[in-house]
Amino acid sequence: MSESSDQHYVIVGAGQAGAEVASELRKRGFEGQISLIGDESVAPYRRPPLSKAYFSGDAEADSLLVLKPPQLEKNGIDLLSGVTVDAIDRATHTVTLSDGRSLQYDKLALTTGGRARPLPCPGNDLDGVFLLRSLADVDAIRAHCNAETRMAIVGGGFIGLEVAASARKAGMAVTVVETLDRVLARVTAPVVSAFFERIHREAGVDLRTGVRVEAIEGTTKVEGVRLGDGSVIPADVVVVGIGLIPNVELAEAAGLEVDNGIVVDACAQTSDPDIVAAGDCANHPNRFAGERIRLESVQNAMEQARVAAGTMLGAESPYDAVPWFWSDQYDCKLQMAGLSGGYDDIVLRGDPAAEKRFSAFYLRDGQLIAADSVGRPQDFMFAKKLVTLNIAPDRAKLADPEVPLKAFLPA
Amino acid sequence: MPRLHFVHPDGSAQAVEAEPGESVMAVATQQQVAGIVGECGGCCSCATCHVYVDSPWFEALAAPDEMEVMMLEAAVEPTAHSRLCCQITVADDLDGMVLRIPAGQL
Numbered sequence: 442m443s444e445s446s447d448q449h450y451v452i453v454g455a456g457q458a459g460a461e462v463a464s465e466l467r468k469r470g471f472e473g474q475i476s477l478i479g480d481e482s483v484a485p486y487r488r489p490p491l492s493k494a495y496f497s498g499d500a501e502a503d504s505l506l507v508l509k510p511p512q513l514e515k516n517g518i519d520l521l522s523g524v525t526v527d528a529i530d531r532a533t534h535t536v537t538l539s540d541g542r543s544l545q546y547d548k549l550a551l552t553t554g555g556r557a558r559p560l561p562c563p564g565n566d567l568d569g570v571f572l573l574r575s576l577a578d579v580d581a582i583r584a585h586c587n588a589e590t591r592m593a594i595v596g597g598g599f600i601g602l603e604v605a606a607s608a609r610k611a612g613m614a615v616t617v618v619e620t621l622d623r624v625l626a627r628v629t630a631p632v633v634s635a636f637f638e639r640i641h642r643e644a645g646v647d648l649r650t651g652v653r654v655e656a657i658e659g660t661t662k663v664e665g666v667r668l669g670d671g672s673v674i675p676a677d678v679v680v681v682g683i684g685l686i687p688n689v690e691l692a693e694a695a696g697l698e699v700d701n702g703i704v705v706d707a708c709a710q711t712s713d714p715d716i717v718a719a720g721d722c723a724n725h726p727n728r729f730a731g732e733r734i735r736l737e738s739v740q741n742a743m744e745q746a747r748v749a750a751g752t753m754l755g756a757e758s759p760y761d762a763v764p765w766f767w768s769d770q771y772d773c774k775l776q777m778a779g780l781s782g783g784y785d786d787i788v789l790r791g792d793p794a795a796e797k798r799f800s801a802f803y804l805r806d807g808q809l810i811a812a813d814s815v816g817r818p819q820d821f822m823f824a825k826k827l828v829t830l831n832i833a834p835d836r837a838k839l840a841d842p843e844v845p846l847k848a849f850l851p852a
Numbered sequence: 853m854p855r856l857h858f859v860h861p862d863g864s865a866q867a868v869e870a871e872p873g874e875s876v877m878a879v880a881t882q883q884q885v886a887g888i889v890g891e892c893g894g895c896c897s898c899a900t901c902h903v904y905v906d907s908p909w910f911e912a913l914a915a916p917d918e919m920e921v922m923m924l925e926a927a928v929e930p931t932a933h934s935r936l937c938c939q940i941t942v943a944d945d946l947d948g949m950v951l952r953i954p955a956g957q958l
Contacts, residue, residue, distance in 0.1 A: 464884060468884055468886055489893055489895075490893060490895075504878070512882045512883065512884075516884060739891060739892070739893070740891055743891055744891075767897040767898070774897065776897060817922075818922040818926070819922050819923075819925050819926045821926075822925075846926075
């Protein structure tokens with residue numbers, strides 16, 4: 442890779458995908474210049490703990506860093522923090538930064554991630570209403586909270602439920618409002634949603650499903666959340682977790698193909714051969730989804746980033762990793778392998794209505810396409826392999842907790 | 853500062869300095885040790901930081917918890933010396949510890 446030393450690779454977005462592109466380039470022997478541009482003021486960090494261990498004070502900010510300043514320096518990764526990229530000029534291979542600088546690139550990686558979707562209702566700008574995406578967001582929320590705080594959480598997705606668990610742990614009174622008729626509706630089966638509703642209610646969360654938020658009430662500060670049924674939930678702090686908007690504007694303005702994310706091929710290449718994209722912002726073909734998809738997960742950020750780095754170096758290798766996710770709430774760890782959308786059958790191992798250990802297996806045409814496991818990590822680990830291998834397991838054996846999933850692997 | 857020795861599947865070794873109190877996974881990923889992925893960030897959710905720990909250090913480590921034991925059962929080619937290195941905290945008495953990296957993490 443000796444000819445690479447005079448090259449300049451620029452990475453826009455210094456989250457986990459951006460950091461992984463930079464790391465992977467170095468691991469593969471790239472000797473040129475790497476510039477990693479991020480709009481936050483800190484080194485690249487892990488976001489998953491923000492709603493979990495960091496929220497509850499069990500993890501320090503320093504422990505979230507993916508690459509600390511000394512390692513960035515040692516690996517020759519120039520971090521440009523606190524700046525945004527205003528424009529990409531593809532014809533001249535130049536990016537223009539918000540501080541007036543411009544950089545020439547030979548290859549460009551877009552790992553721009555996304556931003557939290559704001560609550561589209563009156564009162565969303567009152568003091569005490571927060572979105573949750575960054576370290577700074579969580580620091581601001583925590584500064585507003587103590588054990589007496591009444592917290593209302595809008596959105597019964599992973600962020601909302603994880604924050605609910607962390608806030609209950611801190612002693613706060615917590616209400617969760619979800620517009621759909623169950624929590625985690627977009628990602629899991631009703632039986633798994635019911636499990637999470639049960640553990641939150643058992644923990645003392647006031648969980649309201651099937652009702653929308655009409656307005657946040659208050660004069661300057663939050664005083665309550667008014668719901669579609671007319672009731673008002675008194676609250677001091679409102680945390681909004683209603684999804685992510687991919688940051689595609691830069692790519693769009695540069696004329697790259699954009700469609701619910703920056704459109705990339707299996708090797709993370711955009712419609713420009715010198716530009717790759719990866720992570721939350723990238724719409725990619727995914728065999729586990731059976732179609733194009735944009736995934737919001739650490740697994741996707743990191744694995745697709747490594748594929749993107751390979752493509753930048755001319756060593757294309759298609760992205761073909763099974764999607765997986767996890768969530769920690771109270772003493773329960775949920776691990777999800779595969780994508781359950783489009784399942785036509787579900788098999789349970791254990792009883793989610795009574796226990797805190799179970800797996801839900803999702804089948805389509807007899808084939809295992811996904812599994813959600815709580816407290817059964819072996820099921821999760823082997824399900825990842827079975828999903829990758831398109832295995833069609835025997836339904837009765839799948840339901841039997843005594844049959845290890847390993848038994849379904851080909852000899 | 854304790855030194856950790858990572859041995860890659862091809863037999864090559866890599867020594868890194870480690871700050872006491874950090875997890876071995878964090879040290880390895882910060883220092884770009886290939887083959888230690890640590891995708892979940894150290895919360896025992898992914899088993900992409902599986903290593904084999906040589907004696908006598910293996911025996912010196914605090915025993916794995918139930919979650920780690922269950923994850924290890926399903927790791928790639930687990931042995932009696934398998935650990936998830938996100939669950940190992942660097943300490944002065946681990947100076948010289950040899951950790952062997954498996955050929956694959958998934």
